Amino acid sequence: MYRMFACAFVWILFVGAAPAQEVASLLLRIKAVGREGVGNVDAARAWKELVAKGPGVMPDILTGMDDANPVAVNWLRGAVEAIHDRAVKGGRAIPADKLEAFLKDTRHAGRSRRLAYECLVRLDPKTPERLLPKMLDDPGSELRRDAVAVKLNYGLRTAFTDGEAQRQYFQDLLRYARDNDQVNTITKELKKTGLDVDLTAQFGFVTRWLLVGPFDNVKGVGFNNAYPPEKAFDVKSVFVGKDGDQVKWKDYTVVTKAGPIDLKKVGLVDLNDAFGKLKGAVVYGYAAIESRLERPVELRAGSNNAVRMYLNGKEIYFREEYHHGFDMDQHVGKGVLKAGRNEILIKVCQNEQTESWAQLWSFQLRVCDALGGAAPVTNVTPKVN
Amino acid sequence: MIRIFSYVVMLLLVGAIRAEDADQFRGAGGLGVSAEKNLPTHWSAAKNLRWKAALPGKGLSNPVVAGGRVYVTATGAYKQKREVVLCFDAKTGKKLWERQVWATGTTLCHPKTNMAAPTPITDGERVYALFATGDLVAYDKDGDLAWYRSLVGDYPTLGNNVGMAASPTIWNDLLILCMENAGESFAVGIDKNTGENRWRIARPRGINWVSPIVIRNQGQAEVLLQGPTGIDAHDPLTGKKKWSAPGIRQGAYASTTFGDGVVFAPSSKFTALRPGQGKQEPKVLWQSIKLRPGYCSPVVQGGLVYVVNGGGIVNCADARTGYILWTHRAKQGSYTASPMLADGKLFVLNEAGVTTVMQTGREANVLAENRIDDTFLASPVASGGAIFLRSDGALYCIGATK
Numbered sequence: 001m002y003r004m005f006a007c008a009f010v011w012i013l014f015v016g017a018a019p020a021q022e023v024a025s026l027l028l029r030i031k032a033v034g035r036e037g038v039g040n041v042d043a044a045r046a047w048k049e050l051v052a053k054g055p056g057v058m059p060d061i062l063t064g065m066d067d068a069n070p071v072a073v074n075w076l077r078g079a080v081e082a083i084h085d086r087a088v089k090g091g092r093a094i095p096a097d098k099l100e101a102f103l104k105d106t107r108h109a110g111r112s113r114r115l116a117y118e119c120l121v122r123l124d125p126k127t128p129e130r131l132l133p134k135m136l137d138d139p140g141s142e143l144r145r146d147a148v149a150v151k152l153n154y155g156l157r158t159a160f161t162d163g164e165a166q167r168q169y170f171q172d173l174l175r176y177a178r179d180n181d182q183v184n185t186i187t188k189e190l191k192k193t194g195l196d197v198d199l200t201a202q203f204g205f206v207t208r209w210l211l212v213g214p215f216d217n218v219k220g221v222g223f224n225n226a227y228p229p230e231k232a233f234d235v236k237s238v239f240v241g242k243d244g245d246q247v248k249w250k251d252y253t254v255v256t257k258a259g260p261i262d263l264k265k266v267g268l269v270d271l272n273d274a275f276g277k278l279k280g281a282v283v284y285g286y287a288a289i290e291s292r293l294e295r296p297v298e299l300r301a302g303s304n305n306a307v308r309m310y311l312n313g314k315e316i317y318f319r320e321e322y323h324h325g326f327d328m329d330q331h332v333g334k335g336v337l338k339a340g341r342n343e344i345l346i347k348v349c350q351n352e353q354t355e356s357w358a359q360l361w362s363f364q365l366r367v368c369d370a371l372g373g374a375a376p377v378t379n380v381t382p383k384v385n
Numbered sequence: 386m387i388r389i390f391s392y393v394v395m396l397l398l399v400g401a402i403r404a405e406d407a408d409q410f411r412g413a414g415g416l417g418v419s420a421e422k423n424l425p426t427h428w429s430a431a432k433n434l435r436w437k438a439a440l441p442g443k444g445l446s447n448p449v450v451a452g453g454r455v456y457v458t459a460t461g462a463y464k465q466k467r468e469v470v471l472c473f474d475a476k477t478g479k480k481l482w483e484r485q486v487w488a489t490g491t492t493l494c495h496p497k498t499n500m501a502a503p504t505p506i507t508d509g510e511r512v513y514a515l516f517a518t519g520d521l522v523a524y525d526k527d528g529d530l531a532w533y534r535s536l537v538g539d540y541p542t543l544g545n546n547v548g549m550a551a552s553p554t555i556w557n558d559l560l561i562l563c564m565e566n567a568g569e570s571f572a573v574g575i576d577k578n579t580g581e582n583r584w585r586i587a588r589p590r591g592i593n594w595v596s597p598i599v600i601r602n603q604g605q606a607e608v609l610l611q612g613p614t615g616i617d618a619h620d621p622l623t624g625k626k627k628w629s630a631p632g633i634r635q636g637a638y639a640s641t642t643f644g645d646g647v648v649f650a651p652s653s654k655f656t657a658l659r660p661g662q663g664k665q666e667p668k669v670l671w672q673s674i675k676l677r678p679g680y681c682s683p684v685v686q687g688g689l690v691y692v693v694n695g696g697g698i699v700n701c702a703d704a705r706t707g708y709i710l711w712t713h714r715a716k717q718g719s720y721t722a723s724p725m726l727a728d729g730k731l732f733v734l735n736e737a738g739v740t741t742v743m744q745t746g747r748e749a750n751v752l753a754e755n756r757i758d759d760t761f762l763a764s765p766v767a768s769g770g771a772i773f774l775r776s777d778g779a780l781y782c783i784g785a786t787k
Contacts (some may be wrong), residue, residue: 035538035539036534036539036581036582037532037534037575037579037580037581037582038581040532040534040579040580040581041579041581043532044530044531044532044579047530051529069538070487070535070538071489071533071534071538072537073487074486074487074489074520074522074533074535074727075533076523077486077487078484078486078524078529078530078533079530081484081528082528082529082530085482085528111487142462142463161777170541179463181463182507189749204402240577248726265675319542319568320542320568320580321546321567321568324545324547324567324592325493325494325495325546325547327493327546330491330493330546
């Protein structure tokens with residue numbers, strides 16, 4: 001009875017003192033921060049008022065993060081961290097039950113749920129072993145990664161006596177893993193059981209392309225020049241390319257062997273191989289994919305070259321940078337697949353650097369969801385021949 | 386009279402016990418020269434190590450120290466998607482707070498560097514942390530957020546895939562950043578109280594890790610922005626250009642230093658430059674091809690300039706002529722951290738954790754070689770009679786323990 005009374009008192013003290021409307025207003029002021037620091041002054045005032053309200057508003061702040069832009073998310077993250085610190089130092093209760101309920105509600109954004117989880121871990125270091133095993137299929141990338149790591153580490157420590165059980169264990173885990181390093185480790189473990197993982201399918205790389213080029217990129221003129229392939233697609237088109245030559249679409253299919261392999265080589269379209277070692281040149285890659293449903297999607301590319309990416313004729317990404325490194329997923333464009341046929345176009349520009357380390361001209365591209373899991377699409381790219 | 390005398394005594398005492406702040410990249414003033422005294426000459430993991438604190442991730446940033454607090458930045462999470470600011474008690478090494486932001490810019494970089502490459506800066510009341518992702522955050526000394534900006538949110542093409550490293554500097558109420566990169570490149574003066582732009586000027590597009598420094602030229606403050614196209618001096622309050630030395634093609638790593646009214650610029654040739662004054666153009670005083678520093682920024686004091694290259698060759702030259710007075714090969718290894726000059730000693734730290742301590746002067750004199758087995762790429766700083774070293778995974782406070 002005494003405990004119930006005490007709980008009610010604490011609840012009134014922390015939450016009752018912060019009317020929801022007032023908290024909502026403070027959150028709005030923080031979320032209004034704009035470009036170049038516009039709105040910072042008012043956001044900073046609101047931030048102080050919000051933090052002063054104490055631990056009772058932590059779930060409200062986390063909820064406020066759900067639809068906040070990346071800038072406001074970091075402002076709000078700082079508020080939760082500061083409230084948590086002050087509560088711990090001042091011996092004030094943190095509403096762990098509400099934070100856990102928030103964490104378990106997967107309608108909330110991955111980042112706000114992750115922050116709730118981190119607060120819970122600070123309160124109870126045993127939280128990971130209690131919660132993570134149930135989060136293998138979590139829609140939040142960081143929580144999912146940690147859940148996969150727990151099971152992966154357990155599997156790596158286990159001396160399997162039954163090869164089939166070992167294979168089943170890691171095959172099951174592969175369904176949940178999304179990050180390259182974890183997939184790589186699992187792939188190597190499966191190789192030990194005699195199973196080669198098809199990484200092309202695992203990550204959703206596009207392997208069948210139509211390529212056309214070269215177009216002019218001497219002195220970088222091509223990156224901002226919308227050549228005809230950017231305007232409309234017709235597999236039979238004939239274009240005037242670099243130096244006045246006629247250029248046509250040509251088939252290109254990537255074959256990548258299964259099993260453990262450097263992920264930078266999976267699905268790699270080598271344009272030096274397809275067109276010769278050209279300098280100051282542009283090539284386009286086209287692929288058609290079919291989706292049963294409308295769905296948000298990410299086109300993720302790796303390339304050492306300047307790239308532009310288009311989905312159904314709309315530009316969703318560009319980066320004009322040459323020979324500063326190649327990494328899987330270094331270029332990410334976000335869009336929405338429509339139900340039915342969709343068109344992907346990537347423009348890959350080579351510059352005129354002569355250094356030995358500046359000769360790569362290639363790309364890899366995959367179609368995936370926000371976590372990095374392969375999107376369920378079918379390649380329906382037409383063939384020239 | 387007694388009252389005045391008491392105030393004087395009090396001020397003297399305060400002055401005597403006040404530790405010099407190491408507030409920015411390369412310590413107070415940003416030039417690698419500290420006024421600290423009584424720094425240890427000898428140390429190891431067992432000797433003169435006041436404390437050691439674990440860090441959650443790598444960083445090339447050096448710790449900054451003010452008001453008894455040590456601030457340091459680090460990378461966190463998979464693919465460096467988190468950026469961490471930590472605060473420690475300078476006396477005990479106790480962690481006082483830790484804050485994180487989610488990275489908003491690209492985290493791809495050369496393996497030598499990372500997202501916590503720029504060093505934060507503090508004015509004693511706040512710490513301002515810039516990350517290679519373009520995330521810029523200000524916390525007060527207790528870890529309360531003052532403001533936050535995503536420079537990639539503001540200027541979406543900003544960034545490069547080898548990483549950025551130029552550290553901010555402060556002049557009056559302005560935080561000054563030089564963001565030269567593969568995308569939109571600029572220098573900006575940001576109101577440190579609000580995080581709003583006061584001025585912004587275009588800079589050459591390209592990779593440049595050189596940090597801006599503020600100098601006094603004929604009593605006037607100037608911020609020097611150095612890059613592959615030369616050196617430009619600007620009014621730190623308005624961003625207005627005052628003079629340029631376009632012929633001084635700067636290397637993209639080591640920072641310029643300043644002493645006795647002369648700018649010392651690592652470039653294709655190490656250059657001593659008399660700054661421009663009014664309508665008077667800057668004047669090259671001397672150049673040397675033997676004084677090329679690699680990653681390590683030079684230091685100058687007492688008419689001598691000290692330059693360390695990537696292989697640990699330490700050169701001391703006459704600052705007036707460039708004549709090399711002595712050359713010493715420090716412990717074999719790779720050298721990335723900039724040397725520190727303090728207490729009459731030159732501290733030269735290599736990546737394997739060996740610090741060669743040399744007496745400053747016109748003759749080479751090695752006082753000690755101290756080893757701590759760890760990986761060090763960040764520059765040492767001094768404050769409160771102690772040297773602060775930052776490794777890939779820990780923060781070390783080195784000073785007399787009794």
